[in-house]
Each structure stands twice: as C-alpha cells, then as structure tokens.
Amino acid sequence: MIKEYDNIKVIGFDADDTLWVNETYFREAEEAFGKLLSDYETPNKIDQELFKMEIRNLPIYGYGVKAFVLSMVQSALELSNYNVSHKTIEEILNIGKRMLEKPVELLDGVEEVLKVLSKKYRLILATKGDLLDQERKLEKSGLTSYFHHIEVLSDKQEINYSKLLNHLEVKPSEFLMIGNSLKSDVLPLVNIGAHAVHVPFHTTWAHEEVTEKDTNGKTYKTISSLRDVIKLFE
Structure with a gap:
C-alpha cells in the first residue's frame, strides 16, 4: 500500500464518467x-x-x-x-x-473495485447534477449497496467537500476521492488536505478542463483504469 494512504478511512467516488458513461x-x-x-x-x-x-x-x-x-x-x-x-x-x-432514458453503462472494473474496497473502507458516492437523474442512474447501476453514504452536491468546490467531510466526521487526511475530473474531483480535495486519484475519461466537458498552471505543484495520483485503484492499496 502507498504509505500516504495508511490513514485512509473513507473513499469517495465520483459517478458520471468514473463509474458509468455520461x-x-x-x-x-x-x-x-x-x-x-x-x-x-x-x-x-x-x-x-x-x-x-x-x-x-x-x-x-x-x-x-x-x-x-x-x-x-x-x-x-x-x-x-x-x-x-x-x-x-x-x-x-x-x-x-x-x-x-439511456441505460446505465458501467465502466470497466467498477463493481470489482467497489467490492474489494468496501470490505475495508467506508465508501461514499459524491456527485453533482440533477438529484432525480442521479438517483435513477444509481438505482439502475445496481451499486447502491456498496455505499455507506450518497451525496448529490450542487457543486464540487472546496467548501462543498469541507461540509461533506464535516458531516461524515472524517478528517481530510483520512479521505480519498476518486474521479475523472481534475477540476471537480481532484484539485479541490488536494487544496483542503485530502487525497485524490485521477482516472481520466476519454471525453471531458470544456468547463471541466484545467491548465498546467492549475495542477502545478499539486500532489495526486493518476491511473489509466479504475481497476488500478486496487493496486494502490495492495
């Protein structure tokens, strides 16, 4: 296991383009x-x-x-x-x-990763978007049972994550977020002292793009597939 993950108690997952196609x-x-x-x-x-x-x-x-x-x-x-x-x-x-009405198309390795990590860590889903639509997709995905807590955020900025961690009664150093967006799933967490793993998706909305200046000096992991998350904890 990567040493800085020794204190991790809660792992958060983004939904769209991290768990399923969107x-x-x-x-x-x-x-x-x-x-x-x-x-x-x-x-x-x-x-x-x-x-x-x-x-x-x-x-x-x-x-x-x-x-x-x-x-x-x-x-x-x-x-x-x-x-x-x-x-x-x-x-x-x-x-x-x-x-x-689109079917929920899970990305490769999603359920395998959730199944492995849920045995040791508290998993949460932290996504943004329309509440009704996200609830529908989660229900169709068949993944609900893996998550201890589900949060549909109005936005994913530092203040939103800080409030979420306070609600969960978990320190930033004990939290790891996994997602496809550097802007929404990685940089805000790094900025509040939490951990983050970037899993790029082949298509990114222009609003979610960041510059090299935005990521310069920021510490986070980048993996090519969600399956690689398991290797980080071995």
Missing part, C-alpha cells in the same frame, strides 16, 4: 442539436453558443440533463432570432428525454 451522451446530444439548428448557423458556431449559454445558466440551473435542455432551448431561440419552430423545440425536449 459525457458521451452529451456529445451525441450536441451533435443532434447542431443538426436541428443547421439552417441558422454552422456546427462550430452552434457548439460555441450552446457552451456559452450553459456557463451563463450554471448559477441558475446548475448541472445535469435538465439544465442542459433548458440551455439548448434558449440557444435555439437566440440562434434563430426567435424564428425556430415549435416542432424543433419539441425535438430538443425529446433529445433530453432520450438522454434521461
């Missing part, structure tokens, strides 16, 4: 949205404007599919100069419904 479905939805609005703008311009709208709406709607759909509708109205048809708006809503 961002891939957003990329597919963006492509479908681009085709719907192709009479008004180029695909690149549509992507840019949709992203700007999502960021603008984050403080109001938060994260998740429903927030994404609202941003698509608003973008469609603005990009079309409010000429978009009712039928197109309906199809945008259908894109969102199809996203919410």
Whole structure:
C-alpha cells in the first residue's frame, strides 16, 4: 500500500464518467442539436453558443440533463432570432428525454473495485447534477449497496467537500476521492488536505478542463483504469 494512504478511512467516488458513461451522451446530444439548428448557423458556431449559454445558466440551473435542455432551448431561440419552430423545440425536449432514458453503462472494473474496497473502507458516492437523474442512474447501476453514504452536491468546490467531510466526521487526511475530473474531483480535495486519484475519461466537458498552471505543484495520483485503484492499496 502507498504509505500516504495508511490513514485512509473513507473513499469517495465520483459517478458520471468514473463509474458509468455520461459525457458521451452529451456529445451525441450536441451533435443532434447542431443538426436541428443547421439552417441558422454552422456546427462550430452552434457548439460555441450552446457552451456559452450553459456557463451563463450554471448559477441558475446548475448541472445535469435538465439544465442542459433548458440551455439548448434558449440557444435555439437566440440562434434563430426567435424564428425556430415549435416542432424543433419539441425535438430538443425529446433529445433530453432520450438522454434521461439511456441505460446505465458501467465502466470497466467498477463493481470489482467497489467490492474489494468496501470490505475495508467506508465508501461514499459524491456527485453533482440533477438529484432525480442521479438517483435513477444509481438505482439502475445496481451499486447502491456498496455505499455507506450518497451525496448529490450542487457543486464540487472546496467548501462543498469541507461540509461533506464535516458531516461524515472524517478528517481530510483520512479521505480519498476518486474521479475523472481534475477540476471537480481532484484539485479541490488536494487544496483542503485530502487525497485524490485521477482516472481520466476519454471525453471531458470544456468547463471541466484545467491548465498546467492549475495542477502545478499539486500532489495526486493518476491511473489509466479504475481497476488500478486496487493496486494502490495492495
């Protein structure tokens, strides 16, 4: 076992793109949205404007599919100069419904890792997004029994994690977070004195990207597969 993990008592897992596929479905939805609005703008311009709208709406709607759909509708109205048809708006809503109805596709090794670690550590799920959608995905995943605590956060900043650890009555030095996002699952934990493991996913939302300057001097582990987590504790 890695020496700095000797004091670990609680291990937290991100959900989307750490335990199951998520961002891939957003990329597919963006492509479908681009085709719907192709009479008004180029695909690149549509992507840019949709992203700007999502960021603008984050403080109001938060994260998740429903927030994404609202941003698509608003973008469609603005990009079309409010000429978009009712039928197109309906199809945008259908894109969102199809996203919410997607099956939960577990990533490689997820259940094996949870099964091994749950024998020795208290596991928690710490994710952000829409509460109803995340509860639905967790239920469909069949993983609920592995987690001692489940937390759907409005955001994943240092203050959110500090409140969570206080609620769990665990010191930062006793906590390890595992996730695919450096911005949300790694750097905030390192900054409050906890441990973190980065498991990259092949697709990352632009809002979650960080620069080399952001990670410079930060101590965390990066592994290529969730299965490698087990090796860290052997």
